[in-house]
Every structure is written in C-alpha cells, then in structure tokens.
Amino acid sequence: MMKYLVTGGAGYVGGVVAAHLLEVGHEVVVLDDLSTGFREAVPDGAAFVEGRVQDAARFLDPSFDGVLHFAAFSQVGESVARPEKYWDNNVGGSMALLAAMRAAGVRRLVFSSTAATYGEPVSTPLTETAPTAPTSPYGASKLAVDHMIAGEAAAHGLAAASLRYFNVAGAHGPQGERHDPESHLIPLVLQVALGERESISVYGDDYPTPDGTCVRDYIHVADLAEAHLLALDAVTPGEHLVCNLGNGSGFSVREVVETVRKVTGHPVPEVLAARRPGDPAVLVASAATAWERLGWRPTRTDLAGIVADAWEFARGHAREREAAR
Secondary structure: OOEEEEEOOOOHHHHHHHHHHHHOOOEEEEEEOOOOOOHHHOOOOOEEEEOOHHHHHHOOOOOOOEEEEOOOOOOHHHHHHOHHHHHHHHHHHHHHHHHHHHHHOOOEEEEEEEHHHOEOOOOOOEOOOOOOEOOOHHHHHHHHHHHHHHHHHHHHOOEEEEEEEOEEEOOEOOEOOOOOOOOOHHHHHHHHHOOOOOOEEEEOOOOOOOOOOOEEOEEEHHHHHHHHHHHHHHOOOOOEEEEEEOOOOOEEHHHHHHHHHHHHOOOOOEEEEOOOOOOOOEEOEOOHHHHHHHOOOOOOOOHHHHHHHHHHHHHHHHHHHHHHO
16 A cells, blocks of 8 residues: 545546546545646545645655645636636646655656647647647646656656546546536536536637537546556656557547437527637647557547436535535
8 A cells, every 4th residue: 555645636637637546546645726627636644735836845754655646726717817826836836845845855757738838739649749838827737746856757766657647537426527617618518518607618610620620639537547557656766758548539529418418308599609719639648658658549439428427426516515505
C-alpha cells in the first residue's frame, strides 16, 4: 500500500482518480479548497484537508509516496478576463507544491495537464512533439507548470509525468461531471434532455468535417483515472514524461447531440450559432506515447456508453437537487 496526496480531489477528475487509488488499496489524502469542487465528491475512505495547494507544506512529509496534482482553475473564458487569478493559483500554487515536495523528500508526481497547451493544432492527430502555443492564459498557465516540472526533474531528480487530456466525459458510479458555470458539451446537452435548458447551441456547421460541425476526442473519466495509476508506476527519477490521453478518434458536435437523443429518449432542440473564434475543426489526440510508456489502452471508447454513464449521474444529481428543495 502506498500513500498519495491528491490535490483538487474534490473535483471531477481528481475525485475519480482518488476513488481508483482507494479501490486498489492505497491510502489517500485529498487537499481541496472547495472553490470549484464539492465535498461530497471526495470518495469515502479518503482523508480530507480543506485548503489551497499552498497549504501542502503544512502536512506533506516523507510518509507520502507521491502526489497527483489536479488543483487548478480551468475556465478558458475566465482566464482571459482574469489572467492574474490563473497565474496565482495554477502557477503559484504548483510552484509552492514543488517546493513542499522537495522539502519533504516526496519524489513522485503526476500532473493534470491539458491539450490547451498546444493551442491551434497544426496537424491531427496531435502528438506530444506538436508545437505548444496556447491561446489562453489557462493553457499558458498549464504549460508553465509543465516547464516547471521539467526543470524540477532535471535539477532535483523528481520522477514526473504530465498527462495532457482532451475532452473528459462520463461518470464513475456516483462521481460525475458538474461545473458552475457548465461549459462542456455533453453535460450541457444532458441539461437540455433534463429540461433544465431550452436548447443546445451549435457553433458553426460549415467546418471541413463530415457533418460540418467540430470534431473532438472524448475520453471516459474512468479510462483517464487508470492512466494516472499507471503513470505513478511508470515515472523515472530525473525524467519528465509527457503523454497525451485521448481515444485517438473523434465525434462531432452533431454526433454527440444525436447520441444524447438516443440514450435519453428526449428531444434536444438545436440552435445554430456563429463559429466561435479559435475553435479548430478537428482536435484529436495521438495517445501512442501513453500506449508505449504507460501500457495504457482506453476501453470505454463507445460514445453511447460514455453518454449513458453521464446521463445516469446527471439524473441522479437532478433528483438530489429536487429532494433538497
């Protein structure tokens, strides 16, 4: 059994990863300030510390075998309007965490990075050698942390991996996706199916794709969690490993909407809207590095299955909200 700190473990991905760690017998401590996470998302069996990443130095000690770092603000639009918030939290918090790990002698780290580090793709599928030119302060803050980790590994022997996600979706039992405000396509379309939203906006239908709408790579959150556990075993002292995580194939906006209709049995009205600036036509990952270095293969790649898991969580969460009124 190992002991791991999970920063941001009250969030969507962090909570599911914490649950997976517990399921295989590890001891888990979750650190989260609950500014965007939810206390009930922390899985049973995990110790919980309410606080910012900067507080890790108060309790991180040599008894910990590693850290999985998810704590970050992640709204692209907000990062444009308030870049200082993202530099302070995402970059400043990560710098403080690395210092705390160094002081405590904790030498293993898996970092939650993002495809936003690449910016506009120059080719698809995206590999880890693609140029990194983020188009938002959010993406830039994550790339800055990637550079910070690379320096820590080279100078101080940290064993580290940055896992760059594409579109995470689905649910793991009682743990699913919810943001305030919500900005991700699948939960937004499910809100329409639940009657909580009148329609879904489709931003552009004249892209060079089979149905004219943008294509994105969706990965099930449980597949994503399994990659984090594999990364803990794959990291090597002095190396910063970077891996893309995705299915390697994409689904269009209209395919997602139609799949929600089929899975839920509810109508989902569409409203065509103008293209959003900076939306690439296709954004799909090459996960070849993760296959080779982590031994990872996503197994929950069917869009209907991903949507069905998300729908089950969304309905359950809606019932809970109704009962609380």
